[in-house]
Amino acid sequence: xxxxxxxxxxxxxxxxxxxxxxxxxxxxxxxxxxxxxxxxxxxxxxxxxxxxxxxxxxxxxxxxxxxxxxxxxxxxxxxxxxxxxxxxxxxxxxxxxxxxxxxxxxxxxxxxxxxxxxxxxxxxxxxxxxxxxxxxxxxxxxxxxxxxxxxxxxxxxxxxxxxxxxxxxxxxxxxxxxxxxxxxxxxxxxxxxxxxxxxxxxxxxxxxxxxxxxxxxxxxxxxxxxxxxxxxxxxxxxxxxxxxxxxxxxxxxxxxxxxxxxxxxxxxxxxxxxxxxxxxxxxxxxxxxxxxxxxxxxxxxxxxxxxxxxxxxxxxxxxxxxxxxxxxxxxxxxx
Amino acid sequence: xxxxxxxxxxxxxxxxxxxxxxxxxxxxxxxxxxxxxxxxxxxxxxxxxxxxxxxxxxxxxxxxxxxxxxxxxxxxxxxxxxxxxxxxxxxxxxxxxxxxxxxxxxxxxxxxxxxxxxxxxxxxxxxxxxxxxxxxxxxxxxxxxxxxxxxxxxxxxxxxxxxxxxxxxxxxxxxxxxxxxxxxxxxxxxxxxxxxxxxxxxxxxxxxxxxxxxxxxxxxxxxxxxxxxxxxxxxxxxxxxxxxxxxxxxxxxxxxxxxxxxxxxxxxxxxxxxxxxxxxxxxxxxxxxxxxxxxxxxxxxxxxxxxxxxxxxxxxxxxxxxxxxxxxxxxxxxxxxxxxxxxxxxxxxxxxxxxxxxxxxxxxxxxxxxxxxxxxxxxxxxxxxxxxxxxxxxxxxxxxxxxxxxxxxxxxxxxxxxxxxxxxxxxxxxxxxxxxxxxx
Numbered sequence: 001x002x003x004x005x006x007x008x009x010x011x012x013x014x015x016x017x018x019x020x021x022x023x024x025x026x027x028x029x030x031x032x033x034x035x036x037x038x039x040x041x042x043x044x045x046x047x048x049x050x051x052x053x054x055x056x057x058x059x060x061x062x063x064x065x066x067x068x069x070x071x072x073x074x075x076x077x078x079x080x081x082x083x084x085x086x087x088x089x090x091x092x093x094x095x096x097x098x099x100x101x102x103x104x105x106x107x108x109x110x111x112x113x114x115x116x117x118x119x120x121x122x123x124x125x126x127x128x129x130x131x132x133x134x135x136x137x138x139x140x141x142x143x144x145x146x147x148x149x150x151x152x153x154x155x156x157x158x159x160x161x162x163x164x165x166x167x168x169x170x171x172x173x174x175x176x177x178x179x180x181x182x183x184x185x186x187x188x189x190x191x192x193x194x195x196x197x198x199x200x201x202x203x204x205x206x207x208x209x210x211x212x213x214x215x216x217x218x219x220x221x222x223x224x225x226x227x228x229x230x231x232x233x234x235x236x237x238x239x240x241x242x243x244x245x246x247x248x249x250x251x252x253x254x255x256x257x258x259x260x261x262x263x264x265x266x267x268x269x270x271x272x273x274x275x276x277x278x279x280x281x282x283x284x285x286x287x288x289x290x291x292x293x294x295x296x297x298x299x300x301x302x303x304x305x306x307x308x309x310x311x312x313x314x315x316x317x318x319x320x321x322x323x324x325x326x327x328x329x330x331x332x333x334x335x
Numbered sequence: 336x337x338x339x340x341x342x343x344x345x346x347x348x349x350x351x352x353x354x355x356x357x358x359x360x361x362x363x364x365x366x367x368x369x370x371x372x373x374x375x376x377x378x379x380x381x382x383x384x385x386x387x388x389x390x391x392x393x394x395x396x397x398x399x400x401x402x403x404x405x406x407x408x409x410x411x412x413x414x415x416x417x418x419x420x421x422x423x424x425x426x427x428x429x430x431x432x433x434x435x436x437x438x439x440x441x442x443x444x445x446x447x448x449x450x451x452x453x454x455x456x457x458x459x460x461x462x463x464x465x466x467x468x469x470x471x472x473x474x475x476x477x478x479x480x481x482x483x484x485x486x487x488x489x490x491x492x493x494x495x496x497x498x499x500x501x502x503x504x505x506x507x508x509x510x511x512x513x514x515x516x517x518x519x520x521x522x523x524x525x526x527x528x529x530x531x532x533x534x535x536x537x538x539x540x541x542x543x544x545x546x547x548x549x550x551x552x553x554x555x556x557x558x559x560x561x562x563x564x565x566x567x568x569x570x571x572x573x574x575x576x577x578x579x580x581x582x583x584x585x586x587x588x589x590x591x592x593x594x595x596x597x598x599x600x601x602x603x604x605x606x607x608x609x610x611x612x613x614x615x616x617x618x619x620x621x622x623x624x625x626x627x628x629x630x631x632x633x634x635x636x637x638x639x640x641x642x643x644x645x646x647x648x649x650x651x652x653x654x655x656x657x658x659x660x661x662x663x664x665x666x667x668x669x670x671x672x673x674x675x676x677x678x679x680x681x682x683x684x685x686x687x688x689x690x691x692x693x694x695x696x697x698x699x700x701x702x703x704x705x706x707x708x709x710x711x712x713x714x715x716x717x718x719x720x721x722x723x724x725x726x727x728x729x730x731x732x733x734x735x736x737x738x739x740x741x742x743x744x745x746x747x748x749x750x751x752x753x754x755x756x757x758x759x760x761x762x763x764x765x766x767x768x769x770x771x772x773x774x775x
Contacts, residue, residue: 077775079454079775080425080428080429080432081428081432081450081454081455081735082432082454083432084432100771101767102768102771159605162604162605163605166605166606166609167606168606168609168610169606169609169613185754188599188754277421277742277746279742279746279747279768282746282747282750282751282754283747283751283764284747284768295772298425299739299772300739300772300773301428302774302775304775305774305775
């Protein structure tokens with residue numbers, strides 16, 4: 001904040017009462033001070049922007065521009081073999097989505113795979129975090145092990161799962177036949193294939209979420225547990241009435257992140273049926289939206305159609321985001 | 336809690352910046368300018384020719400680069416290889432449409448050549464005009480596949496995949512079928528439905544758990560490849576639904592699947608590899624390169640158990656072309672090199688090392704081809720057998736979306752018959768999928 005000089009008395013030279021000082025020195029000094037302070041002000045005001053600018057410049061180039069260009073392409077009929085050769089199609093690419101069975105099949109699959117991968121994953125992560133929160137021997141070791149699946153590449157993990165889930169020579173069917181369950185065709189039947197794809201997701205992300213929960217649990221003040229124990233709450237009651245309410249924001253965060261992740265699911269189903277490319281199984285039984293988008297854009301080379309699918313997915317994600325926000329507000333108000 | 340959120344946000348932003356920056360750095364493809372041929376012969380390797388390839392094409396392994404560098408001391412040759420064509424090809428199309436990131440020589444798989452001919456010919460050199468290129472050196476259909484309607488040849492053929500039927504002698508014998516390759520070939524000569532009849536015979540006395548042939552996809556591909564018309568007519572119109580040959584091939588394959596002559600698997604998947612190592616099928620439609628694949632997946636005791644008989648009608652499966660993009664840095668040198676690399680003598684050497692079958696008929700008389708043997712097939716003169724098949728491959732119009740149509744008919748079609756769908760239902764599922772994939 002600069003001081004407002006006009007409220008003070010004007011100096012003698014201007015017929016005022018303020019003490020006079022030698023002009024020359026004061027002028028230069030004042031100019032320098034003013035210049036410095038101007039510089040300093042500018043510095044304070046603009047530096048933060050300069051510091052964050054690299055990210056935003058890159059975001060504009062690699063995030064915003066592609067987003068808008070995709071929107072523009074989605075209004076055209078355009079093929080990947082000649083991306084500059086665009087024919088105006090208006091909203092045709094969007095209207096056709098409404099009666100595109102393959103799109104809705106993919107949307108349904110994305111939803112079901114999302115549910116059967118996210119719910120068990122977060123529940124298991126919570127349980128694991130709770131166990132790891134106790135005093136354990138070699139707790140660091142276990143915590144590192146939990147992150148191992150997250151560190152493996154999707155492709156490598158999926159390939160191993162493909163072998164495990166093999167119909168004739170897979171280890172899982174071999175184990176099941178001891179229990180008396182016959183051969184399950186994990187890749188070609190609808191529910192088994194979706195469960196198999198979900199299991200890859202669960203395997204990869206459970207440890208990651210468990211660590212997030214664990215971090216949040218360690219931030220819960222110890223005296224809450226002590227007072228709960230004094231009130232005669234057992235371990236379970238402590239978990240339900242102290243830990244879970246304290247973890248609410250974290251749980252919400254993981255739900256949002258997992259939902260977004262689930263709606264963009266791509267690598268696992270793609271690798272799960274390596275040779276059927278992006279069709280997600282013989283009857284598209286585990287083709288997710290991400291996979292369908294990829295198939296239209298990169299396999300069939302219909303850039304316009306793929307762009308419309310991308311934007312539709314984007315809008316769906318925004319809706320999911322709003323729903324998430326509303327639910328979290330409700331929860332906060334009720335909490 | 337608050338601080339941790341801020342922290343994580345900052346970390347997230349940092350991570351994003353880091354990711355984006357690395358993307359920026361690695362994504363900088365060098366823009367290649369126009370022609371700038373500097374063959375001043377100033378010391379070794381003053382000109383570097385780069386090749387963009389996919390899979391294992393074997394030029395390097397066959398020592399062809401070293402030899403060319405010996406013949407031309409001013410040339411150095413480098414290759415950039417991408418493992419899978421399904422990753423290589425979209426990138427190539429991108430590079431062609433944006434005129435950046437192209438190598439001096441780019442390989443194109445036969446499944447993509449029609450699309451390249453129709454959509455990218457303007458970006459590629461006409462190789463028929465290059466000195467030393469003689470149209471007569473190649474099989475007619477091979478030359479034709481890379482030639483536009485206006486007569487521009489965008490790529491020179493390297494190898495082809497003439498198809499025969501590879502079969503396990505021990506399984507055939509156990510099922511009471513002849514094992515001599517000429518007799519076996521006679522059983523089904525000229526007619527695919529005869530092959531299915533032989534399969535029915537086989538299945539009656541088949542060793543437990545084995546099937547006559549490997550997969551619905553393999554059989555369908557063999558039948559379709561041997562037709563004079565497949566999914567496109569000669570004017571370039573899509574006719575897959577109206578061409579009776581396609582429907583017949585589909586129905587015959589579906590019949591074989593219903594009768595249990597085929598394994599319910601997809602080729603080249605891990606489960607199919609296990610079928611090979613566990614000897615679960617007696618025959619497979621195979622180009623020469625398939626023998627190499629079988630060898631890689633077999634147990635040691637499979638050596639010499641296989642033999643090769645002529646197919647009812649020969650078709651082609653696989654093969655590659657080399658193209659020279661106009662925007663390359665060393666167009667003239669690249670053209671010279673490609674001409675040399677695809678000449679019959681070099682093709683024959685490639686076959687000896689890599690098993691890639693020559694597309695130049697004059698190579699068929701060379702000792703590398705006539706004397707070729709394969710570990711899997713013992714003493715069978717495979718070079719001569721496949722050369723015979725190569726000469727009877729029909730001139731079939733190919734189209735830009737051949738692969739998508741065939742994949743639909745296979746994976747979303749005949750494959751479903753092995754899962755208990757009726758042939759009619761499978762056909763409907765396939766056509767619905769294909770039509771959706773073709774619609775722009």
